Amino acid sequence: MTVLEQPGAYRPAPPPAWQPRTDPVPLLPDSEPYRLLGTGADLDPGLLRTLYAHLVRGRRYNRQATALTKQGRLAVYPSSTGQEACEVAAALVLRERDWLFPSYRDTLAAVARGMDPVEALGLLRGDWHTGYDPHRHRVAPLSTPLATHLPHAVGLAHAARLKGDDVVALAMVGDGGTSEGDFHEALNFAAVWRTPTVFLVQNNGFAISVPLAKQTAAPSLAHKAVGYGIPGRLVDGNDAAAVHQVLAEAVERARRGEGPTLVEAVTYRIDAHTNADDATRYRGDDEVGEWLEHDPVSLLERELTERGLFDDATRDGAHEEAEEMASRLREAMNEDPVLDPTDLFDHVYAERTTQLGEQAAQLRAELDAENDDQDGNGGNGGHAGNIAGGER
Incomplete structure (x- = not known):
């Protein structure tokens, strides 16, 4: 007979059955990226046309800014070509009083929010601190250090909630930024305090030259959300309508006081990391070509055409407006700034x-x-x- 089997011997009470605070199943993202284009879903024709105009303008903006670096008018430009659907949707789902927290690649999101393209490029030109007034535009300074702006977004959202303001902060970050400690700290802070924050991860395949497979073994980056007790959403980042819907739902959920959401948009960086990068060293033309067949502008053109919403006037109007923007940008960038x-x-x-x-x-x-x-x-x-x- 062992000591514990003897009558009157001390027996520790069995531990209580562990119960999770939150059922993790509703927090899990879909197994495949959410899509709307090409599915026959009921979509607002006006929204589709608006998205298309912004995508065309955004594509032209990226090409013009890239050209300016080759002319020496910009010190550096991290292009978002191929990611325009994410950039545009992030800007359009916000109300005027909301805040956008961009990373260094997200100048297009700032422009889509209404900022002067010249102001948006001020920092990348090396002219001044930020290049614009963050308070006037409700756009935080472009963050070059990876993910350091995410805790700032959470802090602003938490402060707004304490003040009784129904402000939402939408923070953008790349897949590389999810490997930074600031990313995890921000998600944990936001989840515990249920701040009105939306995290948009643009998974464009590479952290400069490091592929996603060398950064994480998670099923998806959206799955990381469940570890913090918040919902994760996985969306096709080249499907402008789907990204807009998923982000709009996350923003309104935050505004209702239901806490943060982590959205992973699966997209691709068509251009190099910046004009100083040689992308051919770590990826092949075949890979890029496959993603070009899933181009966000082409996807939306196809959808508009199939719905009978696309004609010469729609295409020409969008491209003319984009060319006017590019012309104004070139003219402004050709003027040397007065610097002190x-x-x-x-x-x-x-x-x-x-x-x-x-x-x-x-x-x-x-x-x-x-x-x-x-x-x-x-x-x-x-x-x-x-x-x-x-x-x-």
């Missing part, structure tokens, strides 16, 4: 820190010394004068 390097120290903090003050004074002294040297040698005002005069 001391602006670097403005708008960093509400009150300039001692260290920033010292750095600003050091830069000003260097500029003044160079200016004096140029004046003493019959120069034209030196480096500071060149910058103020717009020379680059």
Whole structure:
């Protein structure tokens, strides 16, 4: 007889049956990306035409911005060609008072939200801090560090809820960003506090040159949502109507106070990571060609045609408007900006820190010394004068 079998021996109580706080099944995404185009679904003709006009404009915007990098008018441009459906849908589902939190590749989303294309490219041109007023446009600064803007989106949404404002924050990130700690911290914070936040992951296949298979073993990125107790949605990222519907539902769910949603849009980056990247080193033309057959603009044109909603006037009108936008963008980018390097120290903090003050004074002294040297040698005002005069 063992000690525990003896009469009166101590026996620990069996642990209570574990019950999950939330049934995980409703949180799981579909096994296949959700689609609407080509399914015969009941779709709003007006919405389809609006999406098409934005996609055509977005494609032209990407091509023009890419050309500007080759002309030296942009320092860098991360193209979203092939991902326009995600960019456009993210902008169109938001109300004016909502906030968009873009990553560095999401300038098109900012433009689709109504921002001047020139302002949207200010940061990538190297002209100024952000290039636009985030408060006026309700678009947070373009985030170059991966995923660092996601906790900011959650914090803003949480603050809005505490204030009683029915504001929703939609945060965009790439598949590479889901490997960052900020991504997981943001999802956990949002889930625990049920913040009105929508996370849109544009899974375009590569984190620069690293394919998704080397980043995660999860069935999909949308499946990561269940680990935080929030719904995950998987959608065809090249199906503009489907992305719009899924994001619209997630935004309204957040606005009703039902918490965040993680949406994975499966798409593809047709162009290289940036103009400094050689994509041929890690993927072949055949792979790109397969995705070109699933191009978001072509998919929508086909849908409009099959529904009898596409004609020459629809196509020509969209392309003419896109060309006008590209022309305005080229003209503005051909003008050299008037820059003052001391602006670097403005708008960093509400009150300039001692260290920033010292750095600003050091830069000003260097500029003044160079200016004096140029004046003493019959120069034209030196480096500071060149910058103020717009020379680059």
